[in-house]
Amino acid sequence: MHTVLIIDDNDINLTLAKALVQRLGDCQPLTFDRPREALEWCRANEADLVVVDYMMPDMDGLQFIAAFRALPGREDIPILMVTANDQRDIRYEALEGGANDFLNKPIDRVEFSARARNMLALRSSRKFLADRAHHLEVLVEERTAAIREREKELIVRISRAAEFRDPETGAHIQRMAHYSHLIAQTLGLPERDCRLILEAAPMHDVGKIGIPDYILLKPGRLTPEEFEIMKGHARLGYELLTGSGSAVLQAGAQIACSHHEKFDGSGYPGGLVGPAIPLFGRIVAVADVFDALTSERPYKKAWSLDDAAKFLRDGAGKHFDPDCVEAFLRSWEQALAIHQRFRDAEEPVF
Amino acid sequence: MSERLVLDKATILDRLGGDEEIFTVMADMYLQDCDNYCRELDSALGDDDAPRLYREAHTVKGLLATFADDAGTALASDLEQRAKVAASTAGFVAEVAALKARMSLLADALRQDGGG
Numbered sequence: 001m002h003t004v005l006i007i008d009d010n011d012i013n014l015t016l017a018k019a020l021v022q023r024l025g026d027c028q029p030l031t032f033d034r035p036r037e038a039l040e041w042c043r044a045n046e047a048d049l050v051v052v053d054y055m056m057p058d059m060d061g062l063q064f065i066a067a068f069r070a071l072p073g074r075e076d077i078p079i080l081m082v083t084a085n086d087q088r089d090i091r092y093e094a095l096e097g098g099a100n101d102f103l104n105k106p107i108d109r110v111e112f113s114a115r116a117r118n119m120l121a122l123r124s125s126r127k128f129l130a131d132r133a134h135h136l137e138v139l140v141e142e143r144t145a146a147i148r149e150r151e152k153e154l155i156v157r158i159s160r161a162a163e164f165r166d167p168e169t170g171a172h173i174q175r176m177a178h179y180s181h182l183i184a185q186t187l188g189l190p191e192r193d194c195r196l197i198l199e200a201a202p203m204h205d206v207g208k209i210g211i212p213d214y215i216l217l218k219p220g221r222l223t224p225e226e227f228e229i230m231k232g233h234a235r236l237g238y239e240l241l242t243g244s245g246s247a248v249l250q251a252g253a254q255i256a257c258s259h260h261e262k263f264d265g266s267g268y269p270g271g272l273v274g275p276a277i278p279l280f281g282r283i284v285a286v287a288d289v290f291d292a293l294t295s296e297r298p299y300k301k302a303w304s305l306d307d308a309a310k311f312l313r314d315g316a317g318k319h320f321d322p323d324c325v326e327a328f329l330r331s332w333e334q335a336l337a338i339h340q341r342f343r344d345a346e347e348p349v350f
Numbered sequence: 351m352s353e354r355l356v357l358d359k360a361t362i363l364d365r366l367g368g369d370e371e372i373f374t375v376m377a378d379m380y381l382q383d384c385d386n387y388c389r390e391l392d393s394a395l396g397d398d399d400a401p402r403l404y405r406e407a408h409t410v411k412g413l414l415a416t417f418a419d420d421a422g423t424a425l426a427s428d429l430e431q432r433a434k435v436a437a438s439t440a441g442f443v444a445e446v447a448a449l450k451a452r453m454s455l456l457a458d459a460l461r462q463d464g465g466g
Contacts, residue, residue, distance in 0.1 A: 010409055012379045016416065019372040055408050084412070086427075106415040109367035 002027045002048040007038045009056040035059040048123045050079045069098040078119035159202035174342040177201040179287035186327035200251035207237025259284040282321035355455040361418040377460045384457045388450045404433035422452040
């Protein structure tokens with residue numbers, strides 16, 4: 001049902017136009033004898049066609065059109081202006097001001113119907129195009145969200161694949177990801193990067209898939225040779241994830257390769273020093289070590305949170321980036337909340 | 351000017367797409383409002399308000415045109431054009447009287463058509 005707004009200060013003209021609109025079919029006429037009231041209505045409502053007389057007291061048709069076109073979202077609503085035949089100068093001005101077509105007085109039903117139908121068809125086409133554009137936009141958003149969800153699921157599954165071969169738990173992966181996210185936020189990283197590290201950090205040890213069981217699952221201390229093989233998981237993880245078009249997998253590759261680097265250059269695999277270590281790697285190093293220390297493992301008891309905090313503080317500038325340690329400790333209350341929130345044996349929630 | 355007005359109903363109905371119902375509604379409205387339009391013309395004249403006389407003449411012109419009264423429309427149009435550029439309504443007494451008379455004739459013709 002189209003809404004056709006009719007504005008004329010003369011009752012007989014209003015009645016005539018209203019009757020003609022009713023006879024168009026599928027149209028609801030709405031009449032105003034005062035242009036200002038019509039304009040007020042237009043601020044909150046959307047008509048499909050506006051039929052406006054030229055000569056009215058208080059506000060003439062040209063002034064109405066100018067005020068109407070200035071309202072947001074009213075640029076494309078068709079306007080038919082009713083004028084006398086001899087008002088050619090007014091017609092030119094109206095065209096300049098945003099009228100789409102004219103009706104001659106006295107109004108002729110055939111002419112009125114044809115012009116009104118043309119204008120309504122124009123309106124319908126514009127609405128259809130706008131709706132279709134909006135529909136496509138929503139569709140693309142939905143599809144993109146679905147792809148993102150699948151990507152996230154895939155990442156969780158990749159991360160869990162490593163877990164199956166590792167005594168570390170799903171809860172560890174959750175906590176270290178959220179600690180990483182917390183540090184990134186406290187450092188003031190853009191929201192996009194904060195989300196990225198939250199989603200990519202769980203893949204930090206995915207390279208352990210390629211480490212033989214006799215080393216990965218060895219209950220005792222590793223020999224130097226075994227440790228060398230174990231260190232290979234950083235590069236293996238990188239090789240597994242690198243080259244992807246996905247920003248999350250790219251970040252995962254960077255984290256896998258750099259989270260065992262140490263700020264003073266004594267880490268592996270690259271022996272990188274300070275800012276040469278990617279920031280995500282420096283952040284994850286703090287998060288991963290803190291959670292490993294405060295988690296109970298078959299071969300060790302959990303450290304107290306304060307002892308673990310002290311370890312970070314002592315290692316700042318040596319093992320860890322001091323800025324990352326400081327950011328983590330500055331958000332200590334939130335870190336404790338993460339520690340409490342993700343207990344072992346919980347299902348991953350991202 | 352003739353003392354009687356012959357309603358050109360065929361032209362009016364032709365413009366209305368043959369819709370008698372709309373014609374009847376409009377004719378009734380005209381009959382109800384005719385005195386008001388005449389009063390408005392007198393009032394503009396009495397107040398020496400040329401811009402208002404111009405607007406009222408314009409309105410009446412539209413009405414008479416709607417009822418296919420070409421002679422009445424011409425009267426109203428002439429008054430409208432002259433009042434538009436006039437500083438005073440002083441010279442329009444006769445024109446206003448003639449226009450009112452024409453409006454009255456149209457009312458008579460409409461009444462006759464409707465049997466009222």
